Amino acid sequence: MNDRRVLITGGAGFIGSHLVRGFLTLTSAQVLNFDKLTYAGNLESLRDVSDSPRYRFMQCDIGDIGAVNTAFAEFEPDIVVNLAAESHVDRSIAMPDEFIQTNIVGTFTMLEAGRAYWNALPSDRKERFRFLHISTDEVYGSLGSDDPPFHEETPYSPHNPYSASKASADHLVRAWHNTYGFPVLITNCSNNYGPYQYPEKLIPKTIRDALDGQALSIHGDGKQIRDWLFVPDHVTAILRVLKSGVIGRSYLVAGENQYSVLDVVEKICDLLDELKPTTEGSYRQQIKHVVDRPGNDRRYAIDSTRLQTELGWKRSVSFDEGLRRTVEWYLANDDWGRG
Numbered sequence: 509m510n511d512r513r514v515l516i517t518g519g520a521g522f523i524g525s526h527l528v529r530g531f532l533t534l535t536s537a538q539v540l541n542f543d544k545l546t547y548a549g550n551l552e553s554l555r556d557v558s559d560s561p562r563y564r565f566m567q568c569d570i571g572d573i574g575a576v577n578t579a580f581a582e583f584e585p586d587i588v589v590n591l592a593a594e595s596h597v598d599r600s601i602a603m604p605d606e607f608i609q610t611n612i613v614g615t616f617t618m619l620e621a622g623r624a625y626w627n628a629l630p631s632d633r634k635e636r637f638r639f640l641h642i643s644t645d646e647v648y649g650s651l652g653s654d655d656p657p658f659h660e661e662t663p664y665s666p667h668n669p670y671s672a673s674k675a676s677a678d679h680l681v682r683a684w685h686n687t688y689g690f691p692v693l694i695t696n697c698s699n700n701y702g703p704y705q706y707p708e709k710l711i712p713k714t715i716r717d718a719l720d721g722q723a724l725s726i727h728g729d730g731k732q733i734r735d736w737l738f739v740p741d742h743v744t745a746i747l748r749v750l751k752s753g754v755i756g757r758s759y760l761v762a763g764e765n766q767y768s769v770l771d772v773v774e775k776i777c778d779l780l781d782e783l784k785p786t787t788e789g790s791y792r793q794q795i796k797h798v799v800d801r802p803g804n805d806r807r808y809a810i811d812s813t814r815l816q817t818e819l820g821w822k823r824s825v826s827f828d829e830g831l832r833r834t835v836e837w838y839l840a841n842d843d844w845g846r847g
């Protein structure tokens with residue numbers, strides 16, 4: 509990775525900011541962060557690395573073909589990692605338009621600009637070029653309690669506008685490989701958590717709402733099972749896939765930590781009881797069940813054997829350890845993401 513030029517879309521978002529930091533601290537690659545800065549993008553998340561001479565930023569939309577072509581022409585990437593997306597399921601139910609535009613049309617725009625650029629590269633640079641698309645386990649739909657976990661060959665069965673838009677994008681990415689030979693890779697990961705996650709997602713929202721004395725709203729019975737991936741482990745998986753992944757393949761990235769939404773909220777309450785106790789008793793008293801969201805999947809679980817056996821990746825952090833570090837980070841960075 510060291511001599512590579514890496515164009516990261518969505519680099520001001522949650523996972524993107526960790527990936528930008530990962531490239532700047534673990535490799536000597538040059539990084540272009542290409543991000544529209546929607547409500548979910550925050551350059552403050554990159555404050556510790558953004559003065560690196562190997563980092564630059566462009567505020568642009570992945571659906572803007574002119575801006576995307578300029579980024580390819582001026583930066584001349586060897587690697588593109590496409591993370592830019594609308595990513596919140598609740599918003600996709602209320603306002604699907606942006607999800608179609610960014611997640612599908614935006615990915616199409618990146619593929620077309622990338623293909624034109626790649627076609628014109630000299631053969632040695634053409635050979636090493638990679639387009640990695642970051643997707644989700646939600647494209648596979650929902651599992652029953654005894655079903656085996658999703659694997660790379662599981663048929664797609666998305667259930668909400670977010671997962672349908674991500675599934676559409678994955679099909680486009682695969683088609684660009686099958687039709688044009690464009691050198692793509694796809695990763696489908698489970699629920700990421702860690703520092704710098706916008707506080708609309710379960711873990712940061714629960715921490716913030718608990719500290720602010722708000723109700724901790726749980727959709728339905730809270731027994732929906734998710735797999736939880738600590739975001740720095742996701743970064744090492746992405747680096748591994750870029751280094752050794754087989755072109756045209758998908759790799760599932762699992763945290764191997766399956767807990768229900770209710771388990772997670774209770775664990776956060778217990779950590780806060782220890783780290784920031786109040787005189788009012790346990791934070792668990794703030795838990796409140798609300799009506800379930802439509803199309804809410806019951807269980808996700810994914811099998812990342814391919815990534816582990818073929819590419820030698822392993823997650824490094826247990827859920828209890830990762831969650832503790834996350835709660836400690838939000839306690840120490842109470843201002844982040846509030847503006």
Ligand code: NAD
Pocket residue numbers: 517518519520521522523524542543544545546547548549550568569570571590591592593594595596610614642643644645674696697698699700701706
């Ligand atoms: P995020 O919402 O935190 O960040 C998205 C970033 O993309 C923001 O910086 C935003 O400004 C940028 N962006 C949005 N629309 C854009 C556009 N049109 N042009 C350019 N930039 C744009 O998302 P995240 O949680 O970091 O997720 C990153 C990727 O990983 C997404 O593709 C998401 O679908 C996927 N993913 C996330 C998770 C998760 O648990 N967070 C799980 C599976 C897959």
